[in-house]
Amino acid sequence: MRANTLIMIVLAGIFGVLAVVLVNIWLAGQRNALAQSNGVQASSVVVAAMPLKFGDALSADKLREIPWPAGAVPAGSFKTVKEAMAGSGARQALQAISANEPILATKITGPGQRATLSAVLSEGMKAVSIRVNDVLGVAGFVFPGDRVDVLLTRTTRGEDGADKSFVDVLLQSVKVLAVDQVADESKDNPQVVKAVTVEVSTKDAQKLTLAAGAGQLSLALRQAAGSRGEVNER
Incomplete structure (x- = not known):
């Protein structure tokens, strides 16, 4: 009886230590994930809500905003649909743009401009x-x-x-x-x-x-x- 009791006590101690170690590892992982999520500033990017082809006019129903890491925002992109639609006159696509592809200034015309070869040059x-x-x-x-x-x-x-x-x-x-x-x-x-x-x-x-x-x-x-x-x- 004494031998069995001693073995049970040892096993209980081992499992207790193992449980503490596993909990500490899990908590450390949660802290790292929380620190990383707090360290990355969120931004937004305007993407095509549907496929666009050359000459298609941009409108609010063809665009949408999606979350995007602030440190990886593509150059020439727009943060809001309102910003992409700003200006006097509609913008047109200068090339084919796939759904969910970021809308870049180089891929669309200026406000009120037509999609012509002079804009593509x-x-x-x-x-x-x-x-x-x-x-x-x-x-x-x-x-x-x-x-x-x-x-x-x-x-x-x-x-x-x-x-x-x-x-x-x-x-x-x-x-x-x-x-x-x-x-x-x-x-x-x-x-x-x-x-x-x-x-x-x-x-x-x-x-x-x-x-x-x-x-x-x-x-x-x-x-x-x-x-x-x-x-x-x-």
């Missing part, structure tokens, strides 16, 4: 249109937002009097702004087009304009993530 860039057909336009599989190389095909007469044709890569990784008169990047239905509008610098705009009269321009579609230049030969 980057600082110092120009929009130039290239005439294409079902072959030169990569069979209609070039869409707004894609990256393409512009090729120039021309024929010259050599010293021996024979005509020689060759192709030069005129520009690389050029952003497509619009296909015909469609600038919506959510467009995904291939179709034969007559013109493709690209975003280029002033110098490259001069090259395109001159090349259009010197030969035939065509496009080469690049990989979605491929924006680096390549060394090419004639």
Whole structure:
């Protein structure tokens, strides 16, 4: 009896100590969680309440506010729907915006402005249109937002009097702004087009304009993530 009693006392002591240790660990975890929650200041960000496409006008029913950590608020975002709708005139989406995606100033127009190509252009860039057909336009599989190389095909007469044709890569990784008169990047239905509008610098705009009269321009579609230049030969 004495041995059994001693064993029971020892076991009770061990379980008691273990219970105290577990409770202390749990309380410490609760304190850390409370400290972290108190240390992070809450803010809010305006997001799209529904998918928006190029040209859609923003309204209160298409936007909503969600909680957001103050230290991780995206640059150019809005804290309240009232702030996003402020100004004289409605704002329009400049690109496709998914549901619950933050509304950024770079993705929408200013108050009262229309969603036009001039609003989409980057600082110092120009929009130039290239005439294409079902072959030169990569069979209609070039869409707004894609990256393409512009090729120039021309024929010259050599010293021996024979005509020689060759192709030069005129520009690389050029952003497509619009296909015909469609600038919506959510467009995904291939179709034969007559013109493709690209975003280029002033110098490259001069090259395109001159090349259009010197030969035939065509496009080469690049990989979605491929924006680096390549060394090419004639």
